[in-house]
Amino acid sequence: MSVLNTATPVAANRGSATWRLTKAEIKLCIREKTGPLWGVGFPLILLVILGNVPALREPVEANGDLTYFDLYVPVIILFNLAILALTALPTILAGYRENGVLRRMRTTPIGPARVLAAQLVANLAIALVAVILFLTVARLGFGVRLPQNLAGFAVGWLLAAAALLSIGLLITALAPGRGPATAIGTVLFFPMMFFAGLWVPIAQMPPLLQNISHYTPLGAGMQVFQEAAFEGRFPSAQPLLTLAGYAVICSVVAVRWFRW
Numbered sequence: 001m002s003v004l005n006t007a008t009p010v011a012a013n014r015g016s017a018t019w020r021l022t023k024a025e026i027k028l029c030i031r032e033k034t035g036p037l038w039g040v041g042f043p044l045i046l047l048v049i050l051g052n053v054p055a056l057r058e059p060v061e062a063n064g065d066l067t068y069f070d071l072y073v074p075v076i077i078l079f080n081l082a083i084l085a086l087t088a089l090p091t092i093l094a095g096y097r098e099n100g101v102l103r104r105m106r107t108t109p110i111g112p113a114r115v116l117a118a119q120l121v122a123n124l125a126i127a128l129v130a131v132i133l134f135l136t137v138a139r140l141g142f143g144v145r146l147p148q149n150l151a152g153f154a155v156g157w158l159l160a161a162a163a164l165l166s167i168g169l170l171i172t173a174l175a176p177g178r179g180p181a182t183a184i185g186t187v188l189f190f191p192m193m194f195f196a197g198l199w200v201p202i203a204q205m206p207p208l209l210q211n212i213s214h215y216t217p218l219g220a221g222m223q224v225f226q227e228a229a230f231e232g233r234f235p236s237a238q239p240l241l242t243l244a245g246y247a248v249i250c251s252v253v254a255v256r257w258f259r260w
Contacts, residue, residue, distance in 0.1 A: 017109070017110060017114070018110075018114045018117065018118065021110060021114060021115070021118040022117070022118040022121045022122060024118075025118045025119055025121075025122040026121075026122040026125055028092070028122075029088070029092070029122050029123065029126060036126060038083050038087060038088060039080055039083045039084040039087075039088050039123075039126055039127070039130060040080065040126065040129065040130045040133065042083065043076050043077075043079050043080045043083070043130070043134065044130075044133065044134065044137065046076060046079070047073070047076050047134055047137060047138065048137070048141070050069055050072055050076075051069055051137075051138070051141060051142040053069075055068075056068045056069040056072070057069050057142065064230070066230060069142065069144065070144055070145070070230075071197075071201065073134065073135075073138050073144055073229075074222060074225035074226065074229060075196055075197055075198055075222065076134060077130075077131055077134055077157070077225070078160065078193075078196045078218050078221050078222060078225075079193065079196075079198065080127060080130045080131070080134070081127055081160060081161055081164040081165070081218075081221075082164060082189055082192060082193060082196075082218060083189075084123050084126060084127055084164070084165070084168070085123070085164035085165045085167055085168035086164075086167070086168055086171070086185035086186075086188055086189045086192075087182070087185050087186075087189070088123065089119055089123050089165065089168035089169070089171075089172060090168055090171040090172045090175060090181035090182070090184070090185050091178050091181055091182055091185075092119070092172075093115075093119060093172040093181075094172060094175050094176075094177050094178045094180070094181035094182075095178050097175075097176065097177060097259065097260070098177045098178060102115070102259075102260045103260055105260070106260040112173070112254075112255050112258035112260075113255050115258070116169045116172070116173070116251070116254055116255060116258065119169065119172070120162075120165050120166075120169060120251075123165055123168070124161055124162075124165060127161050127165075131157060135147075147225075147228050147229035148228070148229060148230070148231070148232030149227075149228040149229075149231075149232050149233055149234055150228075151234070152224075152227065152228035152233065152234040152235050153224075153225065153228035153229055155234075155235070155240070156221065156224030156225060156227075156228055156235050156239070156240065156243075157221075157224075157225075159221075159224070159240055159243035159244055159247065160217070160218075160220075160221035160224065160225075160243055162243070162244075162247035162251075163217045163220075163221070163243040163244075163246035163247045163250070164217055164218075164221075166246060166247045166248075166249075166250035166251040166254065167188070167217065167246065167250050168185070169250065169251060169254040170250045170251075170253055170254040171184050171185055171188075172254070173253075173254040173255070173257055173258040173259060174254075174257060174259065176259070192216060192217065192218045193218060195209075195212065195213040195216040195218055195219040196213075196216075196218035196219060196221065196222050197213075197219075197222055202219065202222060202223075214238065214239065214242070215242055217242070217243060217246050220238075220239035220240075220242040220243050221239070221243060223235070223236075223238075223239040224239045224240065224243070227239075
């Protein structure tokens, strides 16, 4: 009985400490404005600009009477996740490392897993607000239909967010400072957005690039969104497993090789 009584308060204290750290990180993310401004504000402005281009809102028979703007809404949602994961998240924790904050955390019972989990949850909360905002503006402002399979879209978004943010955690765990973290994130950002179809729709890519795209995090995310939003079916296993694989592998490696 004494062992059980001792273990329960310890577990509760650890859970409470993790929750307090998460709340603190959410407040800091909002206060520093990097995530909200670049991760939410910039994609939202881009969404509004594209929505006001008449040519993008004309139905295209080759796209199943969807407009190009309809097709760009999922891309902008992935754009939001990429900015948060590859720009906002790494620079925050890399800044902590430069300023000695992580070294001070090392002297506490909070381990790498809790530090990274707090960042994951904080950025996931920002991303959740963003996706709801984007879909609402697209629907009410420009008449874009909501995803036909909402459950499939939600599962796909959650896995895409987990995959992208886990990559951000891996960058954070290994980069010695803000400069290297920003450089790594920038190098990854542009090719990943290319394979999401930001500049050239995936369907118009050569077969080789299409196959590569399906196994990149943003390409798999785009495939999931297209199946759930436009085809009205639950996403197929391949893109879901691809996203889950990125999420698990990157998060495990990030915890294992985390640098204080």
